[in-house]
Amino acid sequence: MMIACMTMRVNMLINKKTMSRGKSTGVYRVDNDDDFQLEIEYIYTWDDGDYYSPPECDLEIDKVHLNDMDITTFFFDYLLDKFEIDVLEYAQENQNE
Numbered sequence: 567m568m569i570a571c572m573t574m575r576v577n578m579l580i581n582k583k584t585m586s587r588g589k590s591t592g593v594y595r596v597d598n599d600d601d602f603q604l605e606i607e608y609i610y611t612w613d614d615g616d617y618y619s620p621p622e623c624d625l626e627i628d629k630v631h632l633n634d635m636d637i638t639t640f641f642f643d644y645l646l647d648k649f650e651i652d653v654l655e656y657a658q659e660n661q662n663e
């Protein structure tokens with residue numbers, strides 16, 4: 567599932583000297599002490615744009631695990647709205663790592 571970027575940073579084009587486009591993968595984790603561990607695996611792609619085209623990015627949630635149990639379908643059915651902004655912001659902050 568692709569999630570369109572909801573926030574773009576204006577200074578991306580002005581201050582960023584890194585890649586103008588790229589792709590990164592990562593894992594967004596939510597730990598609740600010893601009770602549970604939620605892991606959301608994602609693929610984040612971006613293009614900083616240029617004078618003629620605006621910046622773009624996409625976030626694809628690949629897999630979701632709760633305590634090592636695959637809950638990807640359950641996540642898309644019931645939890646996506648709760649986590650999509652947090653995962654997107656995390657992916658944007660960690661895109662070059």
